[in-house]
Amino acid sequence: MLTISYIRxxxxxxxxGLKIKNFETPELIDQIIDMDNExxxxxxxxxxxxxxxxxxxxxxxxxxxxxxxxxxxxxKEQTSAIKQELETLEQDLQQANSQVTELLxxxxxxxxxxxxxxxxxxxxxxxxxxxxxxxxxxxxxxxxELAKKYxxxxxxxxxxxxxxxxxxFRGQGARLQRALISWFLDQNIKAGYEEILxxxxxxxxxxxxxxxxxxxxxxxxxxxxxxxxxxxTAEVPVTNIYRDVILNAExxxxxxxxxxxxxxxxxxxxxxxxxxxxxxxxxxxxxxVHIEHPSRSYEALxxxxxxxxxxxxxxxxxxRIVELCxxxxxxxxxxxxxxxxxxxxQDKWLEVSSVSNFESYQANRLKLRFREPGEKRPLLAHxxxxxxxALPRIMAALLENRQTPEGIVIxxxxxxxMGPGNKMIS
RNA sequence: GGAGAGAUGCCGGAGUGGUCGAACGGGGCGGUCUCGAAAACCGUUGUGCUCCUUGCGGGCACCGGGGGUUCGAAUCCCUUUCUCUCCGCCA
Numbered sequence: 001m002l003t004i005s006y007i008r009x010x011x012x013x014x015x016x017g018l019k020i021k022n023f024e025t026p027e028l029i030d031q032i033i034d035m036d037n038e039x040x041x042x043x044x045x046x047x048x049x050x051x052x053x054x055x056x057x058x059x060x061x062x063x064x065x066x067x068x069x070x071x072x073x074x075x076k077e078q079t080s081a082i083k084q085e086l087e088t089l090e091q092d093l094q095q096a097n098s099q100v101t102e103l104l105x106x107x108x109x110x111x112x113x114x115x116x117x118x119x120x121x122x123x124x125x126x127x128x129x130x131x132x133x134x135x136x137x138x139x140x141x142x143x144x145e146l147a148k149k150y151x152x153x154x155x156x157x158x159x160x161x162x163x164x165x166x167x168x169f170r171g172q173g174a175r176l177q178r179a180l181i182s183w184f185l186d187q188n189i190k191a192g193y194e195e196i197l198x199x200x201x202x203x204x205x206x207x208x209x210x211x212x213x214x215x216x217x218x219x220x221x222x223x224x225x226x227x228x229x230x231x232x233t234a235e236v237p238v239t240n241i242y243r244d245v246i247l248n249a250e251x252x253x254x255x256x257x258x259x260x261x262x263x264x265x266x267x268x269x270x271x272x273x274x275x276x277x278x279x280x281x282x283x284x285x286x287x288x289v290h291i292e293h294p295s296r297s298y299e300a301l302x303x304x305x306x307x308x309x310x311x312x313x314x315x316x317x318x319x320r321i322v323e324l325c326x327x328x329x330x331x332x333x334x335x336x337x338x339x340x341x342x343x344x345x346q347d348k349w350l351e352v353s354s355v356s357n358f359e360s361y362q363a364n365r366l367k368l369r370f371r372e373p374g375e376k377r378p379l380l381a382h383x384x385x386x387x388x389x390a391l392p393r394i395m396a397a398l399l400e401n402r403q404t405p406e407g408i409v410i411x412x413x414x415x416x417x418m419g420p421g422n423k424m425i426s
Numbered sequence: 427g428g429a430g431a432g433a434u435g436c437c438g439g440a441g442u443g444g445u446c447g448a449a450c451g452g453g454g455c456g457g458u459c460u461c462g463a464a465a466a467c468c469g470u471u472g473u474g475c476u477c478c479u480u481g482c483g484g485g486c487a488c489c490g491g492g493g494g495u496u497c498g499a500a501u502c503c504c505u506u507u508c509u510c511u512c513c514g515c516c517a
Contacts, residue, residue, distance in 0.1 A: 043476055047486040054486090057498040061444035064497095072497085079497045097475095246473090367473095378473085 001104045001364050003380075004036055017110035020117050020326035032103045039096035046089045053082055105214070109361040111326050112298075112335040118325025125325065127337065130309070131318035134344050134401050142345045143396040144276035146403055147173060150425050155276070165266070165274070165281035172425045176398075176410070177284060177391060179417030181259050184286040184311065184388055191307055193257035193288055198237035200260060201228040206240040209366040211332040221263050230263035234287035235385045239362060242291060246378045247370040253300060254291035257388070259284065277392035278350065284391040290384040291368065294360065297382035298335075301357045304386050305337050308353050311388060315411045317397050318342040320349065334359045341393065345400035350393040355386030 007014060007029065015026050056079050063072035116125050147153035152173025158166040169177050189195055207213035207229050212220060221230040231237055238258050247254070262285050266274075277283075288307070292300045305321065312319045324336040339353035360380035363369070369378035402409045407426030410418055 040476070043486080047476065050487085051485055053497080058445075060497050065444080076497050083497080 001101075001361060002107055002110070003360075003364055004032070004100065004104065007032055007104075007107075008036065014107075014110055018108070020111045020115055021108055021329060022119065022327045023108055028103065028106060032100065032107070035096065035100050035103060039093070039100055042089065042093045042096050046086070046093050049082060049086050049089060053079065053086060056082070108331045109334050109358065111329055112357070114323070115329060115335060116323070116325045117327075119327040121324075121328050123325040124322040124328055124338070127321040127323055129318075129320040130313060131316065131342075133318045133342050136344050136400075136403065137405055139405075140345050140400070140403055142276065143343070143399040146399045146408065147276070150408065152176070152399070152425070153277070163281070165279070167277065167280060167282075172422070175418060175422075176414070176425070177395065179414045180391055180394060181284060181286060182417050183414055185257060185259055187311055187314075188257035188286065188288055188307075188388055191255075193255045196234075196238050196241070196256050196258040198231075198234060198241075198258055198260060200231055200237075200263075201226075202231055202236050202240065203228060206236055206243065209240050209243045210236045210362055211365065212236060215331065218267050219265055221265060231260060232264045233262050233285065233387075234258040234260040235289060238287065238289045239366065239368075239383055239385065242368045242381075243366045245368055247291070247368075247381065249293065249370055249372050252291060252293045252370060252381065253296065254289075256289045257286060258289075259286045261285075277396045278346075280392055286388050286391075288386050288388045292382045292384060293370070294379070294382050297357050297359065297384060300382075300384055301335065301337075301355065304355050304384060308339055308355060308386055308388050312339065312341060312352070314413050315394070315398065317394070317401060319352075330356070332356075332358050332361050334361065339387075339389075341397040343393070343397040343400045345403070346396075350397060352389050352393045352397075353387040355384070357382065357384045359383075 002014070011029060011033065014029060018024065018026075018029075056075055060072050060075050060079075063069075063075065116123065118124065141149070144153075144155065147155075150173070151171050152169065154168045154170060157168040158164075161168070185195060201223060204213060204227065207217075207220070212229070212232065220232050222228075223230065237260075238256050241256075242254070261282055263282050266279055266281060288304060290297075290300045290304065309319070309321065319339055319341045322338050322340065324333075324338060329336055333356040336354055336356040338351050339355070340349040341352050342348070343350050359382050362383045363380040366383075368381050368383065370381050371378050398411070399408055402411070407424040410423050410425065415423060
């Protein structure tokens with residue numbers, strides 16, 4: 001969330017930014033500012049009274065010590081009225097505080113100045129394209145048919161043991177999945193990321209820290225018996241490692257990568273797009289997370305973009321990178337680049353990665369800060385993350401684009417992970 | 427699952443009702459000494475909110491979380507989470 005002091009000092013900038021994001025409720029901002037003014041005046045009153053109370057208590061203590069019991073009791077009598085007044089004041093203050101936060105979490109992040117205005121993904125700005133769209137031979141199939149033909153993924157079996165959207169990978173399909181995960185991780189480690197294998201369930205505080213709670217509660221699977229949530233992305237547990245942490249400036253940047261399964265309820269998604277691997281409830285993903293100095297976070301974003309781009313290039317997939325317009329930008333992001341790969345048999349661009357700079361929006365929720373030499377107080381760090389990469393659609397595109405009448409041709413970079421003699425699935 | 431113990435500052439660890447925001451030790455930072463370093467010595471060392479006369483200024487809050495008792499709580503009571511030990515179960 002945005003800091004209250006930033007809102008107080010930058011009302012106009014914020015309203016302008018929110019407009020780009022199609023978040024047109026200036027009343028909310030003014031409501032926050034009003035509420036905060038009230039909160040502060042309550043705080044002043046409360047603090048003054050508390051100070052008075054502290055003085056009296058000290059006085060009573062001193063009187064008792066020196067044996068002046070009667071005098072002490074006299075002072076004591078004064079306190080009861082103050083105490084009552086304090087009680088209501090403290091309650092009001094507490095309420096004001098939680099009201100301010102309640103409003104504050106409703107305000108999305110402010111887009112970076114470069115973010116184009118727009119309503120939907122149709123208004124996103126294409127940055128560049130790469131790779132070659134393959135010409136498929138006669139009789140080529142979409143990935144769900146290929147998966148069946150070569151016994152790589154069994155969607156019906158997943159329905160039996162769990163439900164729709166929980167595919168079962170098997171044989172060379174499972175092997176290819178594992179190969180991709182290992183290769184992604186190895187590439188990330190080579191690029192300086194520390195590998196993390198985090199818990200797959202998180203508590204409420206973590207869900208709040210990265211912004212899934214309270215707004216997107218319905219997107220996560222909730223384990224009610226223990227009040228835990230299945231992670232929708234590794235971003236949640238990994239970023240929360242740094243919740244309530246004050247780093248030293250020389251610790252920055254922090255670069256973490258993690259492979260995890262991801263669980264998403266995808267409530268409200270029906271229809272054509274859910275076919276095969278296009279949208280599932282459980283999927284594998286390798287994630288990269290940066291914690292950066294504010295002055296460097298946009299360089300880091302570019303760095304992450306070219307890293308992810310290299311992965312896609314090495315897999316030989318046709319791709320494009322788009323900068324999300326204001327309307328398509330997520331609640332917490334200031335700037336996001338989406339990566340899409342072209343899946344030839346479906347004749348469709350599939351999103352496989354989303355790389356975002358959250359600036360200090362998450363960090364403020366997380367209380368993730370760093371000590372800047374010469375600064376009296378710790379400053380909020382910037383957080384960024386991206387997929388490198390989301391497996392299902394990569395798998396879909398690989399199967400579809402690399403199919404031949406003889407079988408599916410494995411990308412060369414995966415040979416070492418596929419075992420000897422496995423240059424093709426047939 | 428049963429029984430018990432505990433949670434204090436960057437770390438260790440004291441503190442069982444009144445100058446305790448917190449002893450002591452370690453670490454960090456600054457300094458003295460030194461050609462330099464070590465040692466020794468001296469000083470300093472949390473976070474948040476807030477006010478104004480924006481000052482090496484003041485107030486308030488914070489000793490796992492929440493609530494209570496009291497003029498006054500790190501200290502007493504309740505509750506919750508977590509950690510540790512023993513027993514049971516178990517990959």
